[in-house]
Amino acid sequence: MSGAASEVVEVLAKERGLAPAKIDASSRLLQDLGMDGDDAADFFVLLQERFGTDLTALQERWSDHFGPEGFSCWNGLIIMPAAVVGGVAAGLFGLGAVGGIIITVALLALWLWVMKTWGPPGRIQPITVAQVIAAVEAGAWPRRD
Known part of the structure; x- marks a missing residue:
């Protein structure tokens, strides 16, 4: 794993309370790791602060990937x-x-x-750990047409 990849997995493991070994590139944030609503928002804010990744494209389509917090x-x-x-x-x-x-x-x-x-x-389009790593390495979440 590259340096950025292992850092992303570390941050994700800490946020979810998991061992990094339990997270791989194909893990889906919502479906496999249970990250939704405020948890997902907090994770991406942390990524943006730590790596400077531009998440504008993700924020524009947030509801395609995550539901609201709570009931x-x-x-x-x-x-x-x-x-x-x-x-x-x-x-x-x-x-x-x-x-x-x-x-x-x-x-x-x-x-x-x-x-x-x-x-x-x-309704929900999964986001994988590999996609998060790719966005961090590219410096921005990819735009979808």
Whole structure:
């Protein structure tokens, strides 16, 4: 690995709390390393400060690669059905209010995992570690026409 490549991997490993050996050039920031929203923004700000990389082209197409941090309003629409299913299941199995809350939280967590893992088809374009390294070495994120 070149000097820039190993530095990028070091920064990424520190940001994600991983051993550098767990990160390779084909690792995708969102899908493999779980970097999204504010985490991704913080990482790229750090890269820009450390290497002076111009990230204007990436910032212009940010939503092609990353989602917002936290719970979107569309995901919020799942709360009521999850609460109803959790309440009904808890009632059927005699689990009480706490059981209903636990079931509801589990359903919401499952929904978030499914959306983060698969998401809306074709929406998110992955960014690999190799692309980040190439941008750092070139001094700028490549423009896409």
